[in-house]
Amino acid sequence: MPLTDTAIRTAKPKERAYKLFDGGGLYLEVAPAGGKWWRLKYRIGGREKRISLGVYPTVGLKEARERREAAKKLLSQAIDPGEHKKQAKAAAAEAVEQATTFEAVAREWYGKKHIAWTPGHQKKILSRLENQLFPYLGNRPFSSLEVSDYLGAIQKAEARGAIETAHRLAQLCGQISRYARISGIAKHDMAAGLTEALSPVQTKHYAAITSPTDLGHLLLAIDAYQGEPAICHSLRILPYVFVRSGELRGAMWEEIDLDAAEWIIPAERMKMRRPHVIPLARQVVKLLHSMRDYSGTQGLVFPSSFSASRCISDMGLLNALRRMGYGKEVMTVHGFRTTASTLLNEQGYNRDWIEAQLAHAERNAIRDAYNRAEYLPERRRMMQEWADYLDSLKTAGK
Template sequence: MALSDSKLRTLKPADRVFSESDGGGLYIEIMPTGKRRWGLKYRIPTGKQETIRLGDYPAYSLADARTWRDDCKALAGRGLSPMALKRGDPIPEDAAPAAKELAQFFIRNWCMKAVEKAKAKEAEAKAADTVEAFAWRWYAEIVEPANSNPRNIKRILDKDAIPAIGSKQIADVTVTDILAITDKIKNRGADQMALQTRNVLKRLFAYAIAREKTTFNPAAAIEAKFIAQAKSRDVALSPEEIGRLLRAIYQSSMKRAHKLALHLLILCMVRKSELTEAKWEELDLEKAEWAIPGERMKKDKPHLVPLSRQAVAMFEELKGLASGSEWVFPSRSSLKKPIAHNALNTVVRALEADVRDFVIHDFRRTASTHLHEAGFNSDWIEKALAHETKGIRGVYNRAQYADQRRDMLQWWADFVDSQIQDGRGKVIIGPFGKAYQSAA
């Protein structure tokens, strides 16, 4: 019984190889792996039976296979062997002109095209097995469905992994390649991010091994302790350290905009990227509000920051420093883009301050710690940090606490001021703007 496209699509593999006939010697073999391959049995005039194979289905359709069968049988009928021509044997000199012409047609249309198709298929397979292609497959199939916040992994792939090794075959990545990535991140002063990146790549290559794309996990071969010591961030600056740090910031030679940025990070309780990538369109200084859009937030939900008098005054000063840019903190090289992601980390590392080891993210923990100690409601503090409340409480607690947070953040700004001044006055900081001066 002749084959049909619908039957070909529904053929299921078995424990052993089996075949289905289309008639005229044409058949399709079905491998246990699910691969399907066209074959043809024919006889040449001497009576000798030969078998030739075309290639895989669906790369070669049923219509292709039937045309190929007819061409093969036409050749065999003139005494020529399609199998020998496919093998590359020369056309016999004593063959009739019509047979030679048919043989040349067969070589051009089947043998050479088969080689081209095989090369194209190999190139396609190689492209699918690059780190970039496989990483996004892993991200879509494994990471996104299983993670409530996959953006950190996407950021690692986009920023560090794919630019470095994206074009390499996943089986060709070495330990040296992984170390080059982590060393580059560590050189930015981000040891913990280097460790996170190694961990993400370790998961990626574990998946590649499971998919039989490689047999070696180069990230797993590097022990975590050789990259960085995993540590929980538990630094909360004391009131005295807040004062020493901010005085050191304002007495340093760093750019004024960077001084204000670090001060705002403490006052507003936002994440670094939420501040450094801020645009003026998000700020309403008349209402003393900063509306951060969801796409810039860790949880993809918009966040409203009530601004203290001090924060408003700082933003007013920054407006003048921005030189008309849409960005609150424009890059030094171009007003059309924000400052570099690691710009504030760099200035903090160069800072000489009598404060124990800390990172910028500790500003958020510092604020949270002192606000809790001052007796402020935990829900207000968590909302100010843009944290999600888990469980049943999170389902029912949808309040924004805007007024309470405004009072709380004003108290916090005044508290920070008192630590900076500590009897020293405001000279080292300098006036921020009209709102701050009028309230002072």
């Protein structure tokens, strides 16, 4: 006689396990401790077998019967329901494993983080993942990765002499591993402390002229340089503002207020991801007015000669310096920042003013916000005095 919901619900445990049959091989087994399990008895290949169809009341009578019919359908196709269940469980486990490979977790981490980065940084991180980590770790289940696996991947960069890259990869693995631990994907952060096993990074210094006399000669060479207007103007402006090359090359007219003599670089174009105010000396305002004759008043200040929608390249500035006779061991584009920092410090200007103007990171966020607001008048005066000083060096060098 088929089972009823009432009979199942009111079935009491006995000293020994017993069975309540529903028909078609389906029965409910009641354990002495009170648990109730659905079982299905069937025959295949001349052998009698049993499989579990779930636990009551999580699986009710109706669902248990549906599972029995599904099993019968498999049997009609000569498929063992028990083996089919094992295979489905294995496939599900494999799907979960594939969803938590290193590549899957890394892409999930990247998807959450990249919106706060500049396009250039996004491209750099994605390249490190796709070209240097995924080939070795990508298809590995994240939870199976050991310290040796991470080291094996990043030490390939170290082996070819790319020590700094190896350190960057170690930091990247650490960030992803911490994300996996916090997200519950992995129990432990297996990528912690990887840099301890790497050779130390040799600090890279950009070549820069710090002699006032030599600087005067360089400024005269820049003034005399004949080339693409955007290259010429950007090189003439760079010593006065000592921003990073990309910040200058990507300058937009909408960021610059010539009447107020002020240039505000938006956060998304700054390395430290915060707006940067640059007071413009009279000399810079004059050069920018001149640049308008070539680029207009909209869009990029220093567009490439190949496309108005693209700015000049860093290589274009570097090649101009090389044509003037300044090799990489003497002066670099980035070196103008070092030049300004060195000479301004030697002249006794307040270090905080200089650091604020260079847009260097301030560990104390409250102090940093205070400095940027408080030092603007002082920086404005410093930048004009610096511009006048550069002009005096040119005069002395003639």
